[in-house]
Amino acid sequence: MVRINVQFKLLAYVLLMGALVAFVPDQKGDKKKKSSKSGLDEAAEFKAQVAGYRKDCKAALKPYRYSFGRTTYFNYKSYNTLKEVEVALILNSSYKFTFNAEGVTVDPIQVKVYNKPSNYNKRILLFEKNSVSGGSFEFTSEQLVEKMKENYREKGLSDYELEKILLSKVYIDYIIPAIDEEFEEDESTGRRKVIVKRGAIVFASGYENLAMDD
């Protein structure tokens, strides 16, 4: 009788384990590569839309000449996340930076631009835009350099020193807010999975043509 009881408990444990495994939210589905067919279609469709935003973003560079473009894709998570893009600049060049946020359709994100990467504690905030969702915006390197000067002026640097300020790199931080995850049932496996909520923001940089005309 005792033996049967032990076996029964063991079986119950195994069944419980199976049930848990089956109903664990499939957060791995929240990755770039989707296994379900509909997921693939959605991702491809989104990518095609974003290609259109890229065109608009490049067009907004006018009259600056295109230097580089970078699209940042992200998935909303149940925690705040940050993605950073490092942009290298040619010293003393004049740049225009354009952003297209038409691909940010879930919750608004924050965009912050610094002179140093996120692991550097004393970096200077050069530009900030909150509640970025849809639409577009832009700024120039002159605006960023001015912010740098303001910062160093407050530290007591002379005008002579301030004129020497160099902006060789900027770091664009995209801060993606946490969302409440929602779940759906995967038709093929019958398992619960997180509904992927994705977004994309497009960035392009353009430079004022350097003195190439002889």
Place this chain on the structure above:
Amino acid sequence: MIFVYLNFNKERTMKKLRFVLPCVLIVAFYSCGGVEEPTNTVHLDQTQLPNPTIIEESSDFAFAPPSPLEIAGFFKQAGLVYDPSKLNPASNKDNYNTKLKKSLNFGVYATDLATCVVNNQIADAQGYLEAIQHLSDEIGMQNIFEQETIEKFKRNIGNSDSIEDILTNIQMSTVEYIELNGKDDLEVIYFAGAWIEGMYLGTLTLTEQDSKNIVQQLASQIEFGNRIAKGLQSVEDQDPEIKFVRQNIDEIVEFYKNCESIKGLSEDDKDLGRIEMTDEELNSISKLIVELRTDMIN
């Protein structure tokens, strides 16, 4: 088997089960993706961010380098005199047999092409354009060239602005192709080639001009090598050639960081253009750059 074991020592077995099964359940829960932790997290200055924020390093190559035209334009302005013998001969294009070499030299030629264009050497530029087109075909990027690019180029000889527009369009198509097709590996290799050729041009400029500005630009570019090396590390196919390039880039960056003139500098000093390197340091770093570049193009 379990049942036989249970019969031998029921009490001990029950105790063990009480411990082991919850562990099994926890392991199963995590292995099935119940909790996803970001693979790469770093500490960051949380004071300016909503709390708590986790930094996720992109799987893609999250940097934006200057275009080859900008780099070439900078060095021309800095006084680099055009010398075709210093560039990688366009005829070398047929010597590259591996995809890695082809991709690296696609980047090298992009910088050389831009150098010809900003110096109005359009006849030479045409050879480089053809070399780039050849290599892009070889690495599966033929789509970056419009069918009539070469013809358009020939029609616009003498109009440097139009030629620069053609180059800008190629640059845009290259970036677009990479983004659309998720060719992160190809991108980082191409940038590595363009980066080392840009650095090489920088060292040539140093020998011809004694400009503090060039040192600042070169220093900034060297620091960018960190990103390139990191990108190369994430390339899926880590063949010995890739490792060699990565290690050499690392060596250049490390050498720079350990220079006496650099070690004592704060980040504020760098912002304020206070980088000064001794001739000895510049010569040593130039030597490392030239060695890597020579290996890359041969």
